[in-house]
Every structure is written in structure tokens, then in C-alpha cells.
Amino acid sequence: MIRNFIYLDEEKMYSLSSQIFSGVKEYILNETHSDKSEDEHQNGPLGSGRSIKKAMTNGASQTEKISLHDFAYTEFEDKLLSDNKVYLPSVNPEDFEKMSFIKVKGRAIINDIAYFTEFFSKFESLTDSITYTQAVSHIEEVESQIELANSTNTTKNKRQIVDGLKKSIDIKNIKKALMPGLPSQKMVDAVSDLVSFAYQDDFEVQVYSGEQLFSSILKRECLREAEGLIVKKYGRKTEVEFVLFGIMTQKKSTEDKKSSEGLFANGFNDVRSGIMELIDAFSNIDHELSGVGENEVVVDPIALYTEIQI
Structure with missing residues (x-):
């Protein structure tokens, strides 16, 4: 099994790893040149098998930096698991109150509040556009009738006929007919205010395991791909199971x-x-x-990934 990382907080992972391993392997720096090379080794504790190696040369040429973030994370998670320091909801539910670290796997819901805030701000124009595309044939036909009435109708009730035709293709009237359950703009504005205040620009992932919900606010700069691309790949309600690894910070609503x-x-x-x-x-x-729900656990995220069987 290999990990397909969606999110990795490298700074937090290295900070914790350095305390576990008494040192941290951050990267290998390879620099190639015809001049003399010098190797430097920084070893961790005896028997740890962990070292930092730099291959350095005198002179300037092409430098290749090989990232070891993913490998370092694998060592970090495996060490905590082998030391029985991780709460696994599906394996050891009785350890819920004993553990700080958590690894949970399940389908997820992705909530990009910045996206929804923008959506709310454009709600009226977007629904108008949807309505127009659905009713464009009818609208164009009635517009032709209006043009014809204006050019040929000489009766006294001409204005009444034209006004009636215009009313029939008013976008707001058509929208009410096509989308009878659509919330009012006032309601949308109220929801937008509440969401903006409570959640600001959060990018949240919620992973479900049984009856419990595990929520994490992800730092956008730690995502491996753009937010919109992640949503398009996996959907807002994912079919693929996500693995969330982090530190439990709020276990229930006790305020x-x-x-x-x-x-x-x-x-x-x-x-x-x-x-x-x-x-x-x-x-x-x-x-x-x-606030935190009764069956909700808030997790300070370190990694979010999918598992690929090989």
C-alpha cells in the first residue's frame, strides 16, 4: 500500500518527528560538478538508522533537491503506530480518551467556505443565467412576438398586449416557475452572513467513521493540489475513502x-x-x-491521503 497525499503539514510533521527521533531527515541535496566532493553525515541516536546526508561540491552547477517529505511522514506514522500511540476508531474504540494522535479512514465531505461565500454573492445572477439557458427558446420566441406586435399592431390594446408578453418572459417570473423551492435572495444573504462570520474562509474536511464525525480545518498552503481540482477529482461527498491523521483537540462539546x-x-x-x-x-x-457537535471530534490535521493498493 502507498499513500496518495492530498494534504501534508510538513512543518508540523517535522517538528513532532524531531522530538520522536531526536533529529529529522529533511532532504538530500545532490550537487554535481567535476570538482572535489565532500560527504557529510548527521546521525540520529545509535540504532535509529536515521541520518541526514548532503553531497556537496565546490563550484556552482546544477543542484537537485530530492524531497523526502513523504518518506519522512511514512516513518513518522509507522513509528507512532508501532508504539501504540494512535487512536484507531475501528480497531481500539475503548482508547478514545487515552490517545492524542488519531488515524481515521472513511468517506469524506469537503467544505470550501471561500467557494460557497463567492457562490452566495453570485447566487442571483447565477440562478438568472440558469433560468435563461433553460428557457431561451421560449424567450426568443416571445421577443419575436413583441417585435412583431410593435411593428404591426395598431389597436388600442397594443400596449397591454406588449406588456403582457414582456411579463411572460421576465426572468424572475420564469425562475419562480422553474425553481419553485428556490430560497429568496434575502435568505441567501442571511445564510452568507452567518457562514462568513462563523467559518470565514475555512477549507474543512469531515471524515465519517460509524456514528462519529471527525472534522479538520486544512491549511490551504499545505494542500498538494488546488482546492477546486481536489473537489473535481473526488467530489464534495467523496466515494473514495480518505485517511485523516492528526491530533485530537476537541472530543466533544463541553463548553x-x-x-x-x-x-x-x-x-x-x-x-x-x-x-x-x-x-x-x-x-x-x-x-x-x-461549536463542536455531540458526536464530533475536532482534529488538528497532519496528513490527509488516500491509500493505493499495489
């Missing part, structure tokens, strides 16, 4: 919801305490929007 009653019961003598209570009261609103 203490405090009442804001009596906020200034003691007057304004203790202004700082009053402000803190006010902030706490408003934080409950934020919790309702983006």
Missing part, C-alpha cells in the same frame, strides 16, 4: 454555557468583569454557530 442575566447587577464598579461576562455571553452565540 460551559453561562447565562448573561445580571450582567451589571453590581453596577459598573467592576467594568472589566462586566466586559468579560458580556464577551462570554456573545461567545455562546458563536458556539451555536460553529
Whole structure:
């Protein structure tokens, strides 16, 4: 089995690896030249079998840097697994409260909030465009009738006929007929405000395992490919199972919801305490929007990948 990486936080992985292995293998630098070469070795602990090697030459020529990020991650994950330091929901569910690291495999949902924010902002124009493409034949036919009526109709009710024809091809009227359950623009704007406030520009992946949901916010700069390309390849609701490896940070919703009653019961003598209570009261609103669900586990992601059998 080999890993097809979708996401790898190299900085975090190396930081943790250096503490596990007392050193880290970051890269091999090969520099070729006709001049004299010099080898340098940096060894880890005796028996670890880990070293950093640089092949350096005097002079300037072509330099080839061979990345070892994927290999270093494989060693990192394998070491933690062999030391029984990783929670595996499908293998050792009883260790849920004992472990910090987690490896979970399952189908995923990809939520690119930046994409949806843009979608909400263009919702009306997009739905208008969809409506037009679906009704273009009817619209063009009625427009021909309007043109004909304007050029030939001399009756008193000409304006009434033309206005009736124009009303029949009004995009908003056609859209209501074609998409009866479409939310109003006011509703879309309200949802957009809530999403923008609660989730900002997050790129989130949610992996399902049984009844549990494992959520991670991914750093876009650590993705191996563009966000849109990932979604097009795998879909927003994936058929391929993803493997999420990281550190559990929130295991359930345990935030203490405090009442804001009596906020200034003691007057304004203790202004700082009053402000803190006010902030706490408003934080409950934020919790309702983006808090952790009862069956949800928040994971600080290190890697996300698919497994390929070879």
C-alpha cells in the first residue's frame, strides 16, 4: 500500500518527528560538478538508522533537491503506530480518551467556505443565467412576438398586449416557475452572513467513521493540489475513502454555557468583569454557530491521503 497525499503539514510533521527521533531527515541535496566532493553525515541516536546526508561540491552547477517529505511522514506514522500511540476508531474504540494522535479512514465531505461565500454573492445572477439557458427558446420566441406586435399592431390594446408578453418572459417570473423551492435572495444573504462570520474562509474536511464525525480545518498552503481540482477529482461527498491523521483537540462539546442575566447587577464598579461576562455571553452565540457537535471530534490535521493498493 502507498499513500496518495492530498494534504501534508510538513512543518508540523517535522517538528513532532524531531522530538520522536531526536533529529529529522529533511532532504538530500545532490550537487554535481567535476570538482572535489565532500560527504557529510548527521546521525540520529545509535540504532535509529536515521541520518541526514548532503553531497556537496565546490563550484556552482546544477543542484537537485530530492524531497523526502513523504518518506519522512511514512516513518513518522509507522513509528507512532508501532508504539501504540494512535487512536484507531475501528480497531481500539475503548482508547478514545487515552490517545492524542488519531488515524481515521472513511468517506469524506469537503467544505470550501471561500467557494460557497463567492457562490452566495453570485447566487442571483447565477440562478438568472440558469433560468435563461433553460428557457431561451421560449424567450426568443416571445421577443419575436413583441417585435412583431410593435411593428404591426395598431389597436388600442397594443400596449397591454406588449406588456403582457414582456411579463411572460421576465426572468424572475420564469425562475419562480422553474425553481419553485428556490430560497429568496434575502435568505441567501442571511445564510452568507452567518457562514462568513462563523467559518470565514475555512477549507474543512469531515471524515465519517460509524456514528462519529471527525472534522479538520486544512491549511490551504499545505494542500498538494488546488482546492477546486481536489473537489473535481473526488467530489464534495467523496466515494473514495480518505485517511485523516492528526491530533485530537476537541472530543466533544463541553463548553460551559453561562447565562448573561445580571450582567451589571453590581453596577459598573467592576467594568472589566462586566466586559468579560458580556464577551462570554456573545461567545455562546458563536458556539451555536460553529461549536463542536455531540458526536464530533475536532482534529488538528497532519496528513490527509488516500491509500493505493499495489
